[in-house]
Amino acid sequence: MNWIVVTLLVLALLAILTYLYLPAFLRLLGIHRHYTIPDFDMTGRRALMICTNHDRLDPLKRDTGAFGSEFTVPYYAFVNAGMEVDMASPKGGVIPIQPGSWSWPLACDDDKRFMADKKAMHDLKNSKAIADLDPNDYDVIFMAGGWGAAYDLMQSEELADFITRANASGKILGSVCHGALGLCSAKGLDGEPLVKGRRVTGVTNGQINTFGIAVTPKHPEEELRKLGAIYECQHAFRDPFATHTSIDGNLITGQNQNSGYETAHRILEKIATQRNV
Incomplete structure (x- = not known):
């Protein structure tokens, strides 16, 4: 006994x-390796956080959505700097959350802060529709990933038009992971794909295969390469543990769920540089 x-x-x-x-x-x-973002004063500046509306991982019919830290980390990096941050999505309304991304052992401190933030949670459930917004009202347009983004960011004509106009106005365009798909249907000033010939990153095919989600319709590495982007990334013994941030003019993109901290940091640096010009 x-x-x-x-x-x-x-x-x-x-x-x-x-x-x-x-x-x-x-x-x-x-995974969410510790990263300290220095202090910035961006009072009076505004950021728009764009996430998916899609909540089903077809054809497996599992729940999906936006990955928590891919929007909570940049959200609070901007809020901490004094910026006003709005939440948006292709259709507006509820932004679903990728299962597991807001629970143990993956939830980070910014996830927990967001879940306890009444305004943030209200905005998550009542996001603004892209078609109702003007990119000139924002200094930064940031697109978060999560598997749901494979179903609607690149496919949204409204988002493609919004990002095209934002780029024409010189706005800073940021993304992490599948959020890079939101850049893929937009056009540059020359009418060519916005990402053509530009250094960008997004989640690797290796990470997608590790998680067994090749059933999703759009894969950032593939789509960026097809459009002529100079795709950059880092690899680890498993790509979910890697991270990388690419900077090319007004495009500042992060590889995956670990990249939100540095990507937001580089965006804040870019704004500070613009202020001093």
Whole structure:
């Protein structure tokens, strides 16, 4: 009987240690690795956070949506700098959340802050429709990923027009992971694809295959390469643990869910540089 008690105690201890230390271990490997964004004063500036409306991972019929940290991290980087931040989506209304991204062990501090923020949660459930917005009202347009974005960011004519006009006005265009798909249907000043000949990044095919979501209709690495972009990325022993940020003029893009911190940091640096011109 004693060996049963000992076994149960050992299993309980292992469960407790796993619960306490797995998030830290994942950070050590590269998931949401600690990154300090320096202080910026962007009072009076405005940012628009664009996320998906799509909530089903067809044809598997699993739930999907926006990946938490891919919008919460830049959201609070901008808020902390004094910016006003609006939430938007192709159709407006509810922005669904990628299952697991807001729970243990993946939820980061900014995810928890967002979930406790009444204004932020209200805006998440009542996002603005892209067709109702003017890009000239914003200094930064930022597109978050999550598997749902594979179904509507590149496919949205309203978003393509919005990003095309934002680029023509010299707005800073940012994205992470699948959010890069929101750049893919937009046009540059010459009428060619906006990303053609420009250095950009987004989630790798390797990461998509690791997560078993090749069933999604659009893959950022493939779409960016097809359009003639200079696709950049970093690899790790598994790509979900890698990160990379690409900067090309007004395009500042991050590779995946780990890249929100640096991508937001470089966007804030860009705004500060513009202010000093």
